[in-house]
Structure formats: C-alpha cells, structure tokens
Amino acid sequence: MMRVVRSVLALMFAAFVLYGMQHTRPLYSRITSPIAYSGGMNKRVEASAFALSLDSVRVARVLNTETFGKSKTYTSSGVWVVVEGEAEAKFETLGLTSGEWLSGSGVRYVLTDRVPATIEMMSGDVYQPGLPRRVLLMFEMPEDAVAGGTVVVARTKLLPLDDEIRIATNVSGKDIEPAITIRRNDEGPPWTVLPQR
Amino acid sequence: MIAGLGGLAASAISFSMTLYEAAHPPQVPVMQAGQQIDTGRWFVTLRTARTGTVPPTGVPQSQPVKLVMVDMDVVNRSATPNNVLYRVVTISAPAQKLDMPTAYLDRDKYLAGYFNPNMPERLTMVWEWPADVPVPDKITVTVTGQIYKRRDNLYGASGWYDREPVARVDLPVEKAP
Amino acid sequence: MDSSPAKVTSTRRGYWLSMAALVVAVPAALAAQTWGSIKDWRAQHLRQPVAATLGQPVDYAGASWTVTRFTRLAGSGGNAVVLAEFEAVAADPKALGAIPCEVRLADESGRAWQPTLFADPVLRQQYPEAEQRSLCGGVAFAAIEPGQPARMVASFSIPPAASSLTLSIALRSALPNYLSVGEPRT
Structure with a gap:
C-alpha cells in the first residue's frame, strides 16, 4: 500500500516539475532570436556582418511608381511608409532580404510584396564589402502603427542567432502626404522619391 | 509494467475518442453571406461566389479552365503578416480533391501576397474546378478556426494551430463569362 | 518475489x-x-591553397586550369571592377560541370567578394568578348568536348582601395584544396 502511494506521489512530483520547467523556460522564439544591434535615425549602426543607416521616413496615403515610362497607383486601407538609407556589407558579399516595421505596440509589418521588382528594393539587392549602397524599404500599415515604429533589418528571416539591426524611426505619424511617387531612373541614383523635399 | 499499462490505456482512450468523434461529427454553425466570421486569427466575411473562365485579373487565360471564385473580406487579427488563407477557407467538389486556390487582391487585380495585421482587404479566392464535373448552383464554404499556442508541446515555440471548422456558409454560384 | x-x-x-x-x-x-x-x-x-600563376596551367580537381586574365578597371560608380578569365581542360567535362564551383575574390584584410551577376557597363565597353563566357559551373562545361578548354569568367565589384587581391576557385569535390591566384603586380 505504502509503495503504491509512494509511486503516485513520485509521479505527481515529476509531472509538477516538468510543468514548472515548461512554463518558466524562455520562449523558443526568444532562445533562437537574432542578436540585435540598436540605434537611431541618421546614425550608422554596425552589426557584425553589415552596417545600416536610415535618413528618411515618409508617410503617404497613396503610392505611385514610375518605371520605364509606365506608372501605377497603389492604394491602401492604411498608409504607405517609405524608408531610405544606406547599407554596407562588412566582410563578405551578402543580401538583406528581411525588413520589418515593428509598431510601438509590437505588431510586425513586412516589406510590401505588391510593388514589382522593377523598383529596386533592399531585398532584391546584393551588398559588396566596402561599397555602401542606398536602400529603399516600403511598408504598408494602418495609420496607428506608424508613430514610434522601429525598422528591423536582417540578412534573412530564417537564420537564428544571426545579426539584426533595429533603428527607432522617431516619426510622429501625423505628417501624412496625400501621395508620393517612386520613379526609377535610367542613370544616376537608381530611384527618386517625389515630391522631393 | 505500469508504463506499459499506461501506454495501453492512453492509446485506448485516444482510439475511442476518435471513434466517438467519427460517430458524432461536431455541429458546425451555419452562417450567412455578409456575416463576419471570427476564426481566431482572421475575421472572414464571405460575399459572393461565381463561376467562369476569366480570373480576377480580367485577362483570359491562354487555355481557359473552369474556375470557381469566392469574394470575401478579411482582416488579419494576429501580430504578424500572413497569407495562409487556403487552410482557413475551403470548398469541396464531389468526390474530388481540389488544388490549392489562388488569392487575388481586389485593390490590385493581381495575386495577393501577405495580409498585414489589422488591414481590412477584399480578395477573391479562385479554385480550378474539374472539367468533367458540373459546377453546382450552390456551394458550401467551410471556414476553419485557428488557435494561438504560446508554447507548443514539442519546442515550446509560439504559433497558430488549425482547429475545427467554425462556420459553414452556403453561397449561390452566379454564372459569369 | x-x-x-x-x-x-x-x-x-x-x-x-x-x-x-x-x-x-x-x-x-x-x-x-x-x-x-x-x-x-x-x-x-x-582550406588548402594550390598556388597558381597567371598564364600557367595547374592541375586541380582532375582538370588542367589556366587563369588567363586578372585585371582591374575603374568601375562606373566609384567602384573598381576586377575581371578574371580562366579555362579548364578536362578529360570528362560533363562530370566536372556537375560539381558545384565557387569563385571568390579576397583582399589582405580577409574581406571576400562573390562574382557579380550583372557585368558593370565598363566591362561591356572594354571587354565585350568576356560576356560570351559563362560563370564557373555546369553551363560552362555543357557543350565542351573532352580535351577542349571550357572558357569561364568572373567579375567583381570592389572598393578601389582594396589591395593584395587573391582569386580563388574551389570545386566541391576537391576541397579542402582550392586554386589560388594573386593579383599580378603592375
């Protein structure tokens, strides 16, 4: 009789310990989360494999694109956020395929996949060591996700424990332009954001 | 010995639960077109259904096939962008397994990509219908629920998991070119 | 009991x-x-380098390799462009073409560049024939008879200040050995 009670108690204890371990351990996403390097606007933020600086964030209700004389209008149920900056690989050739906008409340928005690759965007480009290159990131989000947002850039979404750069954008979200146009250029810088300011 | 008995008991319980569920299919609420359905991860409002050969891009295919198209409004209620709607909204053809549908964003009249959180969008999901099966006058759309697990049982990873259907909606199928 | x-x-x-x-x-x-x-x-x-000299054939990965050109030009956007041309003579070109090939350029500080997919406009003007060649890999060996040279090219976009460049050609089957050629002094 005592032996049965003892086994039952031991089982219950084991279950309790396992439950406790399951619920006090950090989340899987946290254990495998990228290593973040943080900074602000207009500063070069260095990760171990690449560096990034952002110098412009613009918000608009409508996004137009002009490529090779063809123009297209993209409407949204929210707003468009167009971010520009400069990125550089440090030691080896790499791509920066993952870009996210993290709203103040922690909701994620990814680089838009509505605008075709004829507009040169960060995720399609290759970065060579020692050759800094302008980057263009376009997001679509509800108006209330703009204020206090952070841009998060990484080589890919799939590599755990890789570098990630987080830049706080300090935008108020109140300055919304009716429309902006991204024009692809034949020479000089690959694109221009209009109206210029 | 005890472990063996325990294992036997567990498989017996699991088997009888499966049997019970097969004998008593869960009652799925029947809802109407235009009603917002809460799946957990999405709000889905089914609008209309039609059949034709021209996809929502408006450009006829070079080799036309029979299509069944369902218009709907969706809102992604989760904290990350997602595009896996084909597991949430399903239709069925008699005695056939349909291929994965294609989603078109109404705004662009083009293939839909990710649906960003809290941004209502209207879209059309398009299924290829088998050539030798006539399209019925009325189709039943099943909407499946999903739940969020903060820690799954294997890795302790967070994620969304498919659950039982939360609604069934009958839609009349209009004939379009 | x-x-x-x-x-x-x-x-x-x-x-x-x-x-x-x-x-x-x-x-x-x-x-x-x-x-x-x-x-x-x-x-x-x-990795174990197999040293090679410009213009001299070297045996590597079951073929005879010759780097025929290794030159640096001013690029169109403030960068420098490095053009490397090389060829391989193999008894079985098809088999060689099935092996993944990796070409890189490195400098003395350990930075490494992969070949660019689109050639710089400068190359098209100065070395139009380079465009006829393909990158190292299956395509380069596809239409080659045994004993015929497969002609390949790689171009790189680098900062002009990079110095002491080394070109490396590595075939998966021959690792850890790789072919290594230093930039000729001018």
Missing part, C-alpha cells in the same frame, strides 16, 4: 554492466551525431 542470493547478485551485475555500457554508449552516440557537422565545418573552414 524471488530474492535468493544468487539472483540478487546476477541482477546487480546486470545493473552495473548496463551503467558501464551507458558510459561508453552516450559519448559514442554524441560523437556519431556530431561527426557529420564536424565534417561540414572542416569542408567549409579548413
């Missing part, structure tokens, strides 16, 4: 034998599990 002394001894012996077996089995299982990873790591990180 049977608790005769002989039975107890044999049970005990079995217990300790199992424990001893565990001491051997656990490290063995760990070693077997990690062996693949160790091999991968070695293949990626331990």
Whole structure:
C-alpha cells in the first residue's frame, strides 16, 4: 500500500516539475532570436556582418511608381511608409532580404510584396564589402502603427542567432502626404522619391 | 509494467475518442453571406461566389479552365503578416480533391501576397474546378478556426494551430463569362 | 518475489554492466551525431591553397586550369571592377560541370567578394568578348568536348582601395584544396 502511494506521489512530483520547467523556460522564439544591434535615425549602426543607416521616413496615403515610362497607383486601407538609407556589407558579399516595421505596440509589418521588382528594393539587392549602397524599404500599415515604429533589418528571416539591426524611426505619424511617387531612373541614383523635399 | 499499462490505456482512450468523434461529427454553425466570421486569427466575411473562365485579373487565360471564385473580406487579427488563407477557407467538389486556390487582391487585380495585421482587404479566392464535373448552383464554404499556442508541446515555440471548422456558409454560384 | 542470493547478485551485475555500457554508449552516440557537422565545418573552414600563376596551367580537381586574365578597371560608380578569365581542360567535362564551383575574390584584410551577376557597363565597353563566357559551373562545361578548354569568367565589384587581391576557385569535390591566384603586380 505504502509503495503504491509512494509511486503516485513520485509521479505527481515529476509531472509538477516538468510543468514548472515548461512554463518558466524562455520562449523558443526568444532562445533562437537574432542578436540585435540598436540605434537611431541618421546614425550608422554596425552589426557584425553589415552596417545600416536610415535618413528618411515618409508617410503617404497613396503610392505611385514610375518605371520605364509606365506608372501605377497603389492604394491602401492604411498608409504607405517609405524608408531610405544606406547599407554596407562588412566582410563578405551578402543580401538583406528581411525588413520589418515593428509598431510601438509590437505588431510586425513586412516589406510590401505588391510593388514589382522593377523598383529596386533592399531585398532584391546584393551588398559588396566596402561599397555602401542606398536602400529603399516600403511598408504598408494602418495609420496607428506608424508613430514610434522601429525598422528591423536582417540578412534573412530564417537564420537564428544571426545579426539584426533595429533603428527607432522617431516619426510622429501625423505628417501624412496625400501621395508620393517612386520613379526609377535610367542613370544616376537608381530611384527618386517625389515630391522631393 | 505500469508504463506499459499506461501506454495501453492512453492509446485506448485516444482510439475511442476518435471513434466517438467519427460517430458524432461536431455541429458546425451555419452562417450567412455578409456575416463576419471570427476564426481566431482572421475575421472572414464571405460575399459572393461565381463561376467562369476569366480570373480576377480580367485577362483570359491562354487555355481557359473552369474556375470557381469566392469574394470575401478579411482582416488579419494576429501580430504578424500572413497569407495562409487556403487552410482557413475551403470548398469541396464531389468526390474530388481540389488544388490549392489562388488569392487575388481586389485593390490590385493581381495575386495577393501577405495580409498585414489589422488591414481590412477584399480578395477573391479562385479554385480550378474539374472539367468533367458540373459546377453546382450552390456551394458550401467551410471556414476553419485557428488557435494561438504560446508554447507548443514539442519546442515550446509560439504559433497558430488549425482547429475545427467554425462556420459553414452556403453561397449561390452566379454564372459569369 | 524471488530474492535468493544468487539472483540478487546476477541482477546487480546486470545493473552495473548496463551503467558501464551507458558510459561508453552516450559519448559514442554524441560523437556519431556530431561527426557529420564536424565534417561540414572542416569542408567549409579548413582550406588548402594550390598556388597558381597567371598564364600557367595547374592541375586541380582532375582538370588542367589556366587563369588567363586578372585585371582591374575603374568601375562606373566609384567602384573598381576586377575581371578574371580562366579555362579548364578536362578529360570528362560533363562530370566536372556537375560539381558545384565557387569563385571568390579576397583582399589582405580577409574581406571576400562573390562574382557579380550583372557585368558593370565598363566591362561591356572594354571587354565585350568576356560576356560570351559563362560563370564557373555546369553551363560552362555543357557543350565542351573532352580535351577542349571550357572558357569561364568572373567579375567583381570592389572598393578601389582594396589591395593584395587573391582569386580563388574551389570545386566541391576537391576541397579542402582550392586554386589560388594573386593579383599580378603592375
């Protein structure tokens, strides 16, 4: 009789310990989360494999694109956020395929996949060591996700424990332009954001 | 010995639960077109259904096939962008397994990509219908629920998991070119 | 329950034998599990250069390789462009073409550049024939007869200040050996 009670108690204890371990351990996403390097606007933020600086964030209700004389209008149920900056690989050739906008409340928005690759965007480009290159990131989000947002850039979404750069954008979200146009250029810088300011 | 008995008991319980569920299919609420359905991860409002050969891009295919198209409004209620709607909204053809549908964003009249959180969008999901099966006058759309697990049982990873259907909606199928 | 002394001894012996077996089995299982990873790591990180000189054929990966051009030009956007042309003569070009090939350019500080997919406009003007060649890999060997040279090209976009450049050509089957050519001094 005592032996049965003892086994039952031991089982219950084991279950309790396992439950406790399951619920006090950090989340899987946290254990495998990228290593973040943080900074602000207009500063070069260095990760171990690449560096990034952002110098412009613009918000608009409508996004137009002009490529090779063809123009297209993209409407949204929210707003468009167009971010520009400069990125550089440090030691080896790499791509920066993952870009996210993290709203103040922690909701994620990814680089838009509505605008075709004829507009040169960060995720399609290759970065060579020692050759800094302008980057263009376009997001679509509800108006209330703009204020206090952070841009998060990484080589890919799939590599755990890789570098990630987080830049706080300090935008108020109140300055919304009716429309902006991204024009692809034949020479000089690959694109221009209009109206210029 | 005890472990063996325990294992036997567990498989017996699991088997009888499966049997019970097969004998008593869960009652799925029947809802109407235009009603917002809460799946957990999405709000889905089914609008209309039609059949034709021209996809929502408006450009006829070079080799036309029979299509069944369902218009709907969706809102992604989760904290990350997602595009896996084909597991949430399903239709069925008699005695056939349909291929994965294609989603078109109404705004662009083009293939839909990710649906960003809290941004209502209207879209059309398009299924290829088998050539030798006539399209019925009325189709039943099943909407499946999903739940969020903060820690799954294997890795302790967070994620969304498919659950039982939360609604069934009958839609009349209009004939379009 | 049977608790005769002989039975107890044999049970005990079995217990300790199992424990001893565990001491051997656990490290063995760990070693077997990690062996693949160790091999991968070695293949990626331990490299043995096979030195080559511009214009001189060198045997590598079962073929005779010659780097025929290694030159630096001013690029169109403030960068420098490095053009490398090389050829390989193999007894079985098809087999060589099936092996993944990696071409890189490195400088003295350890920075490494991969070939660019689109050639700089400068190359198109100054070396239009380079565009006829393909990158190292299957395409380059596809239409080549045994004993005929397969002609290949790689171009790189680098900062003009980069110095002491080394071109490396590595075939998966020949690792950890790779072909290494230094930039000719001018």
